[in-house]
Amino acid sequence: MSDKHKYSYDEFKISAEKYKNVEFEAALEHTSFGKYNLALILVCGLTLYGVNSEAYAVGYVLPSAECDLELDTYTKGILTSTNFIGITGSCCVWGYLSDTKGRKNVLMISLIFAFLCSVAAAFTPSFWGFAVLRFCNGIFIAGPSAIVYAYFGEFQSRIYRSTAMAWMSLFIALALISLPGLGWSLLPQHINLQIFGLTLNSWRLFMLIISIPNLIAALAFIKLPESPKYLYHSGHIEEALQVLKTIYTINTGKDESTFPVESLQEKVLLQVEAKKNILRDFWGQIAPLFVPPHLKYSLASGLMQGGVFAVSSGVLLWYPDIINQLSHSASGNSSVTVCQALSSVDHGKVDLVGCIEDSMDDQVFIQNIIIGVAYLVSYVVWGFVVNFLGNRNFFGLCMIIASISLVLLNFVTDKVAIDILFIVLLTLPGICVAVINLIMVDIIPTYLCGMAVCLVMTAGRIGSIVSSSVVGIMLQWNCTVTFSLYAVNLMVDSRRCRVANMARITKEDESKQKVPFEKAISMTGYGFFNILVLLATGGGLMCVIIETMCMMFIIPAAQCDLDLSLSEKGLLSSVSFIGVVVSSYMWGYLADTRGRKNILVVSLSISSLTTIICSIIPSSWLFIVLRFINGFFIGGASSVVYAYAGEFHDNHYRPKVISWMSTFVAFGNMYLPGLAWLILPDDWKVDLPFFNIVFRPWRVLLVVYTLPCLLCALCLYYLPESPKFLLTQGKRKEALTVLRQMYVVNTRKEEDSYGVDELVWEELSDDDPFKKDYGMWKTMWKQTVPLFKGELLTKTLMMCFLQFGIFASNAGIVMWYPEILNRMSHYVIDHPQNDVGLCNAILEEDDLDSFNSTEVSYKVCKDQVKTQVFLVSVIMGVAYAFIYLFIGCVINTFGKKKLMIAFVVVTTITGLCSQFVYGYGLIQILIGIFLMGGAGIGITNAIAVDLFPTQVRGMALAVSLMFGRIGAMTGTNIVGPLIYNVCDYLFYFVAADHLALIIVLLLLPSKPRLPKLVT
Structure with missing residues (x-):
């Protein structure tokens, strides 16, 4: 391939080349x-x-x-x-x-x-x-x-x-x-x-x-x-x-x-x-x-x-x-x-006796x-x-x-x-x-x-x-x-x-001068503007968690109203993930060509609208279709939010901010059970003949769940486009204007005191193919091809594998965690004299269900969710918040790679231990620690932001997260059969998955360097 089709991107050029006449x-x-x-x-x-x-x-x-x-x-x-x-x-x-x-x-x-x-x-x-x-x-x-x-x-x-x-x-x-x-x-x-x-x-x-x-x-x-x-x-x-x-x-x-x-x-x-x-x-x-x-x-x-x-x-x-x-x-x-x-x-009192x-x-x-x-x-x-x-x-x-x-x-x-x-x-x-x-x-x-x-x-x-x-x-x-x-x-x-x-x-x-982008964004400082970006993007990430995971609380409460069968429950649990997987590739292309901010606003707004419509739908299949559409649009926010947040920060703050932003995942995990705990136990109903439905608490819960999406979309609407994206589109003046706004808000100083007249951008050449106007499909193809060629090929495959493995093990167990808790709590009540173990409690309850199904010839629909499920889920959300705050504090000290390996090792050990210990509380704690490994998703995305050039970063995150969602669907669908058929070997499969993750993590470069991009 000729030299004119090769482009070198080195965001960390400062570590390799000496600068002269530096202010x-x-x-x-x-x-x-x-x-x-x-x-x-x-x-x-x-x-x-x-x-x-x-x-x-x-x-x-x-x-x-x-x-x-x-x-x-x-x-x-x-x-x-x-x-x-x-x-x-x-x-x-x-x-x-x-x-x-x-x-x-x-x-x-x-x-x-x-x-x-x-x-x-x-x-x-x-x-x-x-x-x-x-x-x-x-x-x-x-x-x-x-x-x-x-x-x-x-x-x-x-x-x-x-x-x-x-x-x-x-x-x-x-x-x-x-x-x-x-x-x-x-x-x-x-x-x-x-x-x-x-x-x-x-x-x-x-x-x-x-x-x-x-x-x-x-x-x-x-x-x-x-x-x-x-x-x-x-x-x-x-x-x-x-x-x-x-x-x-x-x-x-x-x-x-x-x-x-x-x-x-x-x-x-x-x-x-x-x-x-x-x-x-x-x-x-x-x-x-x-x-x-x-x-x-x-x-x-x-x-x-x-x-x-x-x-x-x-x-x-x-x-x-x-x-x-x-x-x-x-x-x-x-x-x-x-x-x-x-x-x-x-x-006026005077002491005449002497000095004391x-x-x-x-x-x-x-x-x-x-x-x-x-x-x-x-x-x-x-x-x-x-x-x-x-x-x-x-x-x-x-x-x-x-x-x-x-x-x-x-x-x-x-x-x-x-x-x-x-x-x-x-x-x-x-x-x-x-x-x-x-x-x-x-x-x-x-x-x-x-x-x-x-x-x-x-x-x-x-x-x-x-x-x-x-x-x-x-x-x-x-x-x-x-x-x-x-x-x-x-x-x-x-x-x-x-x-x-x-x-x-x-x-x-x-003196004002031409300044490289990384230095220019460092000169804006870190302050109120960055906090606004953190709140908006963190809220967007929280919305992704809410919209994709809310069915775990809605399905038990809505199963009677919607007359859900077992297969429909399974489909409803995973249909949002299917929508995310199907659309991730398209959103990555749009984010890299049409802008991060626009995609986030559209994605969050339409996903919120579909959830509101879901609250008045009487048909189960129409409900499933709308949840698919919801997943289709929320897929845009799930990957683009990382690129948008990362591009407002320099190399020092970027990993910290992405970790702090991931803390909102924990807030989402608290928001979900917390609201469900407040709303679902109420036993009221309102007939709405016009929609042919009975309006119950779970429908109100759906509307309340989607309010953060509307709020985040509104906040993002008033925030500017990513300055780094504007530079990739050749809009240098607009990018400089954004940086000046950041400087004014962060430092409370006048715009004129920002010492940058012009931005220097090493990643782009004047004839960069990403700036040319092609048709949608051809441009999408050109966005994708570099990820699977040259030095980026290995990194793309590694990130896809990491996302798949983490999502598969974590999301699979998370979706079945309430069911596991429910069965163990029944076992403890029925057998107070016995020591409870993970697999014996699950399998015995499964046998009891089978026996009852043969003896009882009629069906009673139960749509009440046990309080224990909400309580444990809230505690997990709080634990997630502390984990993400911890990551934000130490990620620069230990490094993203070492921290991720530590997370995988700890979760593997606790998962294996949960199969050999006895005691309801101890098993809850061990599996809870295992599920904290989900915090590694934020670290993985921080690694990905550093690995890929700006022009393909949105697409790279979208593709890797698409594989992550495929992993989530895979894990959700195979963990259930594994639990009921080979429960004793469940965490051995997980440990094998984690061992492969550790090997891939060890192969990642300790100091990421933006590789050559081949089109």
Whole structure:
């Protein structure tokens, strides 16, 4: 065959060919996310842990150090603010140094000196010496408290940056938990150690211990490299590339020679040069932040940070004292508000006898530990929802909730409710400190990022200083007005975030360019749009299960109304599968030529319509014909839904999403018995002479079963066509439009900030035969032929065999499972003294049925389904849901192939064991585990999506699933005779089938590569 008829498709080309002049963000995405990023989270998180412990420790020390340092109200106020003054005064200097000398060096030096200052302060006997050293400590922790966000963020790709930042910020919560925990265990102790002539008591030992994390973090930074993004924008391009290679090697376990980027773009925004005039250089770092386009965002971010620090830090510093005053309030009345309790405390009482160390109430420590736990939970929630809500919406929501909590403090009298409100108003603004820093890292260019974050943090510290200095006086003056002013402050902050419209600004180094499709779809992120696709496609898959499996509950209830014979029952059980098999080939062709979305909408809509018509049909044969038509149309959704969902995701998310989408199979398996359990036991009827039927509960059940189909069809109608399919049809502009829509919905940013001007598509040549207009049959033939030629032939045959084998064993047992349970339950009732085994129960019940049929000459139609069948089916559905969630979490870790082999092995063992054990419950569990092997269908489809090129992917899935449905029909029809004739050998046949599946799975490539396509 001539070369012009051969086409090479290599979706994973990036692993084989080196790219040159790659933009930095694109190169960073190739490093993936793994052990290196986790190590960074640990080290940077420990830095945040240390600096936050230093900043807030003084609030716990004051009562214990009151006599030692001869503190009064005035000197206590100095100590609460001196650390923050040091942070505020030096933050801009650290920002300048980090942007000119490097992030890593600033972090190491500042952490070491912060540690030394803290140790010196712990041994200082005088108040002023302690205050000065705490001021110096503040100067040095100012650097890491802001720079760590820039350093950490520059190691993370766009996809993971927000989530990773949330996980790093968890260490702030750990600091807020461990501080009161350590204080609770240590400060009440009467420790007096003599070291170098100084007395080391409990509060000094407390200060020493909290300084240790800073030293550990500083030592850890010695082993870490400089930020690759800083190196890149400083002109050290080769060093930046080497850092990326190191990250890639540690994350993937591969040799750095396989890193797919050969060189980075030479374009650098700013080359940092040694300058003689430091002050002018310093001003050069600050000035750009206060002129357009950055002025608006710098001011808005600074005001927002000041507002949230005023509450989260300023009020938090006084929180132990507030709790202490509440617990010692003169009123002793629990039915009062916070303000009423504080006003009842006698502030004028003076102790003339001498200095007695004030002891903190245990409630102070407990409340602060609870706040720390609340921080931890909030950071975890942020990590999960940030990609869906967006940083701006999350910030606004937190501000509104905290404002409401502040207002409610003026009215609530219940102690538990007051505690909860304080936790909310202190926690949510505290979370937003990290959110604002993340916004700055995202929107400010790299060469200004360190200074920008430091300036914003400086504004925050100023807010903290002002708040901590006045909150005590304001609470004594007018508590109600104080809480109201803080609530107004937070509401204004939420408005500032909306006015700032952070999403509009784009980084100057994100130049638009021609981008390969896989990279372009990765740049859209993973967020709300992907969730919509997951819900719509998962719902479509749920509809397939409902429409094909609903007869297992309808037939027993409808057998009297429709006067069904045994053969008609068997035909009705399998006729939907026959419709699926007959139509799969046609739907695959239509999906690859007319579009995924159109096929899904038509398929679901018409199948739903046929089910509704079935609910008013009086004739059994007409009912069977309509179920065949239903299967014919639902066959379109059964295969196309996988291709449609997979083509909206990149290589990283695709297997996960297909596994999560398969979770809806479990929901379908819960939906079927759950509704049947609710509706079928009712004994009512309505005569409808016009249709010549008696309307009973099973007819209502049919209508309710099909409602998800209508809903999914409606959702899919409003979703766009698969962008990958549009590209195969040469519709590049339309595909780019879809990607831009995904980007806007996922990131909440403007469409203009999506850095793609044109898509590069390697799978198609300009004269691709799939783009030519042939007749329907000829095009269908051209869609099918490549699957059975060249490298695709083996893969097509393997996938067809896998689908056939899995469907045959699983669907066959599933359809007969209610019958097996029914017979075993009768056996247990009739023979309570005997141990029940699988085959002896089935065969004895079968003999009893035969005996009864010879003795009884009349027939009584029973159309009641036992409750046990519904209950067990619901439990199985729940188990399926957990199995699919488990698959979604581990599929990338273990790999699709290994996970599938594990499923087959486990189900084979449990199936064989069920024939040798005794006990009704144990047999139920073993067969239930065996049926969990049906979850492997989703894994198999995920494998198929990776194996076939886009142009024939829909047809390939349709053909393989057609063989799967043939397997389901085969299994359904042979399992019954096997059970009643050779029950003892049933699972031996299944084990043989599974052994063949394992062999085929072992032959599949571990790393799928799109093969050459021969037409």
